[in-house]
Amino acid sequence: MYEKHIMICGATGCLSSGSNKIAEALTQELESRGIRDKYRLVMGGCPGFCEVGPIIVIFPDEVFYCRLKAKDMAELVDQHLIGGEIVERLLYKGPDVDAPARFYDTIPFYSKQLFNVLRNSGVIDPESIDEYIMRGGYRALKRALQMDSQAVCDEVKDAGLRGRGGAGFPTGVKWGFTNKAPGPKKYIVCNADEGDPGAFMDRSILEGDPHAIIEGMLIAGKACGADEGYIYCRAEYPLAIKRLRDAIKQAEEYGLIGNNILGFDFNFKINIKEGAGAFVCGEETALLASIEGKRGMPRPRPPFPAQVGVFGKPTTINNVETLANIPLIVREGGAEEFKKIGTEGSKGTKVFALAGKVRNTGLVEVPMGITVEEIIFDVGGGIQGGREFKAVQAGGPSGGCIPKDLINLPIDYDSLTKAGAIMGSGGLVVMDDRTCMVDLANYFLSFTQKESCGKCTPCREGTKRMLEILDRITEGKGKPEDLDTLDSLAHSIKDSALCGLGQTCPNPVLTTIRYFRHEYEEHINEKYCQSGICKPLFQYEIDQDNCNGCRACVRVCPVEAIKGEKKEPHEIIQDLCTRCGSCIEKCRQDCIMITRVGSEADVGN
Amino acid sequence: MSNEVAALNEDIDLSQVDSIVEPYLGKKEMVIPILQKVQEHFGYLPRPAMEQVALRMHIPLSRLYGVTTFYAQFKLKPRGRNIIRVCKGTACHIQGSPKISERIEDILDVESGETTDDLRFTLEEVACIGCCALAPVIMVNDDPHGRLTPDKVKDILESYE
Amino acid sequence: MEKFIDPCCEKCTHTKDTPCKDFVECCVEGPICHDNDECAKKRKALIEKVALDERFVVS
CATH class of the missing domain: 3.40.30.10 (Glutaredoxin)
Structure with missing residues (x-):
């Protein structure tokens, strides 16, 4: 028996902020006191709050320590583990709490979250099938195996689960198509090719609870009459791939993958395919081509994969988060529980990757129907540095931005679509007044343009033409008619591109024009970028009244474009300034201003 | 730089490619994993190695080239340390x-x-x-x-x- | 018994080649096919070792 369980976040976010070193230091401190055996250390899944990583949670006390450093470990061992007193200094502190907070119950970041898909993340050792079973794992599989395959499809359909990867198609209906397709050989494919920049929820599920995906696939296999599955995972997620391989091996050893699973007339095996870095492979027909070892290019549908899929056989393709929901729904009474959460058209929870200029970045799971405001201000803690909220981008390169005015918009499939965005995979990138919306549109389009597979003309050529226009606008060479041209190109691509990615790629441009037309007009007509992003369209100027001459900016300027004596207001030599932004980051007085090009001369004269 | 590439190419040990390809012979759908392993070994995909894969797998080099240039992961030139x-x-x-x-x-x-x-x-x-x-x-x-x-x-x- | 797949005694026959229908429930609630306090204790010990708190086990 262990005295305490110490869960160290071992997900990529915390590993990047040094959780490996924390684990080493902690082990060493315990060993040097000869008490290593009393404690169980687990490098587990992700508690989600990446902003304050590295994180340690101590059970059964449920104390949440954050922003840890290796040198804190001695104190943690002596004071908490041995002394039994909480180390207050290492608890969560922030402007959103009055006193240092202990755990879920008191940290505002967790207050509106509901853990369904992430139920095991950070709680179990992801490398242990036993712990997954203790948490109720593989019971849904047994239940599904006792049912008729169509009954499993109907139950999932009745629960109202919609695909979490993009378009939100009802999962049970999709399964029904494959189940009814003729032929003895069928496949289940798990799409783990999470390519949206700014989205990492699938990786977190794969790393934190791999057996949930495997159980989801097995149940899908039963429901669709398939006996083989592929997990198509990005090669950029080495830890996720390792955890999956280990989990598959364990499940095989336990007789949960293989022949006559649990004594039923049901066989299933799972293969892993590593993606090789192509965004378009997130599109289902492209993904199938890639599994077959070809260039990952989409093809027209119909025939849909449910009829003609991988190797020409009927195939169901589900996203990671969709599959992670399955064991919850198919377990005894699960569908009823699932239906209670969410809105009329969107049931259950959704995991979002909250990032950008929000205070609390990380992974959050919230009920469908939560408003933008609740996510950004309650869960997210508002905007970094107390700046002004401008918009949030939902759904990555296929999605769109939601402006401040729509802050009460409920986040569900239908509301987002109406606002011009999509649920997509669940990236939410928050933007403040220093984000230029034209640049953002340009960013997304340059991404999709680069990733366009080139098969169909609207996407290959159309995105290129749109990008040329956006480039021109950000360089200060925009023409008044550009907005109409962009709009018409965008609609042609939407109507005529071959695949879902092509059809949705104009969304970021369309929504930014719809909600931030004035910014485009400012760029085009006044040659001014008020956010200070498009370099030819602004200059930095030092506020002569507020500069105290601390020389911080002078020291950091790489091109020596700032002059001025100590304790005298400094000045920027515009001809030398490259607008690299180093000075504005460094200035403690907040006195470096973004102004119109040539405005100094206007003021001076 | 181009001389270095030539020099590197002469050092390619094709028997290594053969042993990578061996378990996959006849399984044309496995070209991506094969290329991933070849790249893991050499750090990039040297032309002689690609030719050897094409030969052993009975896949035209042009098709292999099509696959490698499609995916961002594959590099046809040596990379830095x-x-x-x-x-x-x-x-x-x-x-x-x-x-x-x-x-x-x-x-x-x-x-x-x-x-x-x-x-x-x-x-x-x-x-x-x-x-x-x-x-x-x-x-x-x-x-x-x-x-x-x-x-x-x-x-x-x-x-x- | 160090893992759930290990048999608690010779009465347990579950392996991947000779699967038992009740295996999953048996891990947490077992033994199911026979009554034996010792066998139940073995499972409980495995669970207690890793259960973080009383809400950890879900059946």
């Missing part, structure tokens, strides 16, 4: 990753996708590392460096030989 990957994710972008890229390009005098003449660094872009909370982020080899500002870049690069 240290790989710098600048995250181009959305969070990194709005937190200023373009300014980070610019500074790296200035210091190393290469553009994205290129390798320095002394083979010390290769500069690449990656769609998203998934450390959005630490934006902007670069990875040098396997080390992530987060919450960057342009003035931190020089010191980081100098710590890699």
Whole structure:
């Protein structure tokens, strides 16, 4: 028996902020006191709050320590583990709490979250099938195996689960198509090719609870009459791939993958395919081509994969988060529980990757129907540095931005679509007044343009033409008619591109024009970028009244474009300034201003 | 540089390619894993190795070339000792990753996708590392460096030989 | 018994080649096919070792 369980976040976010070193230091401190055996250390899944990583949670006390450093470990061992007193200094502190907070119950970041898909993340050792079973794992599989395959499809359909990867198609209906397709050989494919920049929820599920995906696939296999599955995972997620391989091996050893699973007339095996870095492979027909070892290019549908899929056989393709929901729904009474959460058209929870200029970045799971405001201000803690909220981008390169005015918009499939965005995979990138919306549109389009597979003309050529226009606008060479041209190109691509990615790629441009037309007009007509992003369209100027001459900016300027004596207001030599932004980051007085090009001369004269 | 490539190509040990291909003979759908393993071995995909894969797998070299150029992971040129990957994710972008890229390009005098003449660094872009909370982020080899500002870049690069 | 797949005694026959229908429930609630306090204790010991708190086990 262990005295305490110490869960160290071992997900990529915390590993990047040094959780490996924390684990080493902690082990060493315990060993040097000869008490290593009393404690169980687990490098587990992700508690989600990446902003304050590295994180340690101590059970059964449920104390949440954050922003840890290796040198804190001695104190943690002596004071908490041995002394039994909480180390207050290492608890969560922030402007959103009055006193240092202990755990879920008191940290505002967790207050509106509901853990369904992430139920095991950070709680179990992801490398242990036993712990997954203790948490109720593989019971849904047994239940599904006792049912008729169509009954499993109907139950999932009745629960109202919609695909979490993009378009939100009802999962049970999709399964029904494959189940009814003729032929003895069928496949289940798990799409783990999470390519949206700014989205990492699938990786977190794969790393934190791999057996949930495997159980989801097995149940899908039963429901669709398939006996083989592929997990198509990005090669950029080495830890996720390792955890999956280990989990598959364990499940095989336990007789949960293989022949006559649990004594039923049901066989299933799972293969892993590593993606090789192509965004378009997130599109289902492209993904199938890639599994077959070809260039990952989409093809027209119909025939849909449910009829003609991988190797020409009927195939169901589900996203990671969709599959992670399955064991919850198919377990005894699960569908009823699932239906209670969410809105009329969107049931259950959704995991979002909250990032950008929000205070609390990380992974959050919230009920469908939560408003933008609740996510950004309650869960997210508002905007970094107390700046002004401008918009949030939902759904990555296929999605769109939601402006401040729509802050009460409920986040569900239908509301987002109406606002011009999509649920997509669940990236939410928050933007403040220093984000230029034209640049953002340009960013997304340059991404999709680069990733366009080139098969169909609207996407290959159309995105290129749109990008040329956006480039021109950000360089200060925009023409008044550009907005109409962009709009018409965008609609042609939407109507005529071959695949879902092509059809949705104009969304970021369309929504930014719809909600931030004035910014485009400012760029085009006044040659001014008020956010200070498009370099030819602004200059930095030092506020002569507020500069105290601390020389911080002078020291950091790489091109020596700032002059001025100590304790005298400094000045920027515009001809030398490259607008690299180093000075504005460094200035403690907040006195470096973004102004119109040539405005100094206007003021001076 | 081109001489070095030629020199490298002469050193390609094709028997290594054969042993990588061996378990997959006759399974044409496995070309991507094969190429991944070949690249893992050589660091990139040398032409003689590609030719050998084509020969053993009975796949036209042109088709193999089509596959390798489609996927971002495959490199047809040797890369530097240290790989710098600048995250181009959305969070990194709005937190200023373009300014980070610019500074790296200035210091190393290469553009994205290129390798320095002394083979010390290769500069690449990656769609998203998934450390959005630490934006902007670069990875040098396997080390992530987060919450960057342009003035931190020089010191980081100098710590890699 | 160090893992759930290990048999608690010779009465347990579950392996991947000779699967038992009740295996999954048996891990947490077992033994199911026979009554034996010792066998039940073995499972409980495995669970207690890793259960973080009283809400950890879900059946």
